[in-house]
Amino acid sequence: xxxxxxxxxxxxxxxxxxxxxxxxxxxxxxxxxxxxxxxxxxxxxxxxxxxxxxxxxxxxxxxxxxxxxxxxxxxxxxxxxxxxxxxxxxxxxxxxxxxxxxxxxxxxxxxxxxxxxxxxxxxxxxxxxxxxxxxxxxxxxxxxxxxxxxxxxxxxxxxxxxxxxxxxxxxxxxxxxxxxxxxxxxxxxxxxxxxxxxxxxxxxxxxxxxxxxxxxxxxxxxxxxxxxxxxxxxxxxxxxxxxxxxxxxxxxxxxxxxxxxxxxxxxxxxxxxxxxxxxxxxxxxxxxxxxxxxxxxxxxxxxxx
Amino acid sequence: xxxxxxxxxxxxxxxxxxxxxxxxxxxxxxxxxxxxxxxxxxxxxxxxxxxxxxxxxxxxxxxxxxxxxxxxxxxxxxxxxxxxxxxxxxxxxxxxxxxxxxxxxxxxxxxxxxxxxxxxxxxxxxxxxxxxxxxxxxxxxxxxxxxxxxxxxxxxxxxxxxxxxxxxxxxxxxxxxxxxxxxxxxxxxxxxxxxxxxxxxxxxxxxxxxxxxxxxxxxxxxxxxxxxxxxxxxxxxxxxxxxxxxxxxxxxxxxxxxxxxxxxxxxxxxxxxxxxxxxxxxxxxxxxxxxxxxxxxxxxxxxxxxxxxxxxxxxxxxxxxxx
Numbered sequence: 150x151x152x153x154x155x156x157x158x159x160x161x162x163x164x165x166x167x168x169x170x171x172x173x174x175x176x177x178x179x180x181x182x183x184x185x186x187x188x189x190x191x192x193x194x195x196x197x198x199x200x201x202x203x204x205x206x207x208x209x210x211x212x213x214x215x216x217x218x219x220x221x222x223x224x225x226x227x228x229x230x231x232x233x234x235x236x237x238x239x240x241x242x243x244x245x246x247x248x249x250x251x252x253x254x255x256x257x258x259x260x261x262x263x264x265x266x267x268x269x270x271x272x273x274x275x276x277x278x279x280x281x282x283x284x285x286x287x288x289x290x291x292x293x294x295x296x297x298x299x300x301x302x303x304x305x306x307x308x309x310x311x312x313x314x315x316x317x318x319x320x321x322x323x324x325x326x327x328x329x330x331x332x333x334x335x336x337x338x339x340x341x342x343x344x345x346x347x348x349x350x351x352x353x354x355x356x357x358x359x360x361x362x363x364x365x366x367x368x369x370x371x372x373x374x375x376x377x378x379x380x381x382x383x384x385x386x387x388x389x390x391x392x393x394x395x396x397x398x399x400x401x402x403x404x405x406x407x408x409x410x411x412x413x414x415x416x417x418x419x420x421x422x423x424x425x426x427x428x429x430x431x432x433x434x435x436x437x438x439x440x441x442x443x444x445x446x447x448x449x450x451x452x453x454x
Numbered sequence: 455x456x457x458x459x460x461x462x463x464x465x466x467x468x469x470x471x472x473x474x475x476x477x478x479x480x481x482x483x484x485x486x487x488x489x490x491x492x493x494x495x496x497x498x499x500x501x502x503x504x505x506x507x508x509x510x511x512x513x514x515x516x517x518x519x520x521x522x523x524x525x526x527x528x529x530x531x532x533x534x535x536x537x538x539x540x541x542x543x544x545x546x547x548x549x550x551x552x553x554x555x556x557x558x559x560x561x562x563x564x565x566x567x568x569x570x571x572x573x574x575x576x577x578x579x580x581x582x583x584x585x586x587x588x589x590x591x592x593x594x595x596x597x598x599x600x601x602x603x604x605x606x607x608x609x610x611x612x613x614x615x616x617x618x619x620x621x622x623x624x625x626x627x628x629x630x631x632x633x634x635x636x637x638x639x640x641x642x643x644x645x646x647x648x649x650x651x652x653x654x655x656x657x658x659x660x661x662x663x664x665x666x667x668x669x670x671x672x673x674x675x676x677x678x679x680x681x682x683x684x685x686x687x688x689x690x691x692x693x694x695x696x697x698x699x700x701x702x703x704x705x706x707x708x709x710x711x712x713x714x715x716x717x718x719x720x721x722x723x724x725x726x727x728x729x730x731x732x733x734x735x736x737x738x739x740x741x742x743x744x745x746x747x748x749x750x751x752x753x754x755x756x757x758x759x760x761x762x763x764x765x766x767x768x769x770x771x772x773x774x775x776x777x
Contacts, residue, residue, distance in 0.1 A: 291478045296750060296754060302719070383606055386606050406608070422616065430601070434604035
């Protein structure tokens with residue numbers, strides 16, 4: 150291959166054609182734009198930190214997060230409990246790690262499920278066009294007209310959810326928006342020559358969708374996926390706060406806040422409220438920064454410089 | 455070119471758009487009624503509790519018509535809805551419509567005040583950010599609106615209560631607890647924290663949209679034309695760019711109509727504000743499915759209406775838009 154390339158390059162040179170550098174791939178160019186955004190890099194750093202904190206942390210800072218310990222109820226921060234204890238005597242710092250696992254797992258999984266499904270749905274709808282597209286899009290309109298928070302609350306009441314169920318409850322409402330966006334992209338892509346060419350040489354429609362439409366809309370999809378993580382973590386924390394989230398002894402950052410709120414007026418139990426709240430904010434803001442920078446990075450207008 | 459033909463397009467667009475809205479309304483109502491049947495053991499089991507006998511369940515299933523086919527149930531339910539009957543909450547012993555008549559005005563007060571306050575800050579600051587883009591002030595304000603996007607509503611409420619009601623006793627920790635709108639408005643101190651919480655989250659939305667909308671408009675040809683004709687910068691911004699940028703805000707206002715019904719759930723739950731959101735949350739905890747169903751349908755209709763208004767408003771305000 151390399152020999153061939155050299156041979157071609159030589160011919161080009163002989164022909165007097167300018168020998169350019171290898172064309173930079175989409176991801177390479179996107180990374181160059183992304184790396185200029187300091188906020189996004191800070192976001193990536195924080196996401197790495199919080200992943201280590203939640204998943205590696207419990208192996209270093211070992212605490213019992215299954216059995217309650219009522220002697221330690223609401224104990225203030227000390228050398229044995231760095232961030233104090235909650236109302237059931239669980240170590241608060243260890244609880245932040247365990248709760249963070251649930252928040253991150255649910256957030257990431259819900260984002261992946263909804264973006265995957267929404268992408269396929271939107272691409273098929275836009276590619277099919279005509280009547281099929283109309284029907285499929287009315288379903289999306291209907292989904293977007295449902296008051297999502299209200300229905301998520303109803304579903305949580307009905308199903309007394311485990312983390313796996315919550316992933317689907319959140320994803321059920323998130324994919325509509327993704328589907329609409331991807332369909333918009335598909336409408337713009339379906340008339341491109343390379344998509345038409347597949348049709349002409351007799352390729353099946355699914356091949357066009359998976360090999361051509363989806364890869365070309367990948368920028369939009371990744372950006373939506375990033376925002377979806379932040380939104381899903383927020384939704385989970387809302388459910389936790391409303392005491393409709395995961396059941397004890399499992400917890401998430403929102404449930405921890407809900408527990409802490411009971412004691413807010415009874416004294417200065419700052420460690421019950423601020424640590425989980427700040428972690429939710431920082432995690433979501435990091436994903437939002439990353440998503441914002443990715444949008445700029447995949448925006449072709451900005452790449453042509 | 456004749457304006458008459460233009461009008462016809464608008465009417466055709468309106469008819470098509472309303473037709474779409476009706477189809478969506480049908481799909482959504484079917485889905486909502488279907489939700490009721492998801493309750494484990496059916497809606498009557500949810501109402502009567504685990505200790506109800508099969509005989510009792512069969513009796514109430516017949517009484518409420520749940521023994522009929524879904525299709526018949528749907529038709530009867532829609533018939534009742536069209537007569538303004540949103541259902542009857544057995545748990546509260548109250549008509550859902552009466553419940554809404556009680557709570558909706560209070561939620562409107564909260565949502566309207568919050569929206570007005572957030573617009574007063576969000577719109578001018580968004581324009582300012584766009585005009586001074588990439589300045590220190592722009593970065594700081596961007597940071598603040600990202601904070602608004604990433605802060606859970608309830609956490610902001612909790613923090614404000616902790617600061618201004620527990621540490622320093624400036625405001626009461628909960629919202630006005632009156633039944634009438636007049637007495638709620640008569641206690642403005644208690645309204646401050648809920649309204650500020652709500653306004654801050656909306657502020658993030660308005661200022662972001664205003665900023666990007668102004669940025670989009672600033673590079674348009676008409677701006678260059680206005681400048682070329684010697685218009686002052688102030689005139690270019692406020693007479694040309696600002697007015698065009700407002701279009702997207704009008705759309706967003708239409709889209710935020712449903713928050714009147716359900717969007718304020720969290721703020722009402724944090725501050726115990728006696729509105730629609732709190733009533734909905736309590737109904738969820740009580741498994742009061744009639745209230746849940748009635749509120750959800752109302753919120754859905756509000757969403758569809760809001761979308762319709764937003765689209766129509768957009769088409770009217772921006773003559774370039776033709777569907």
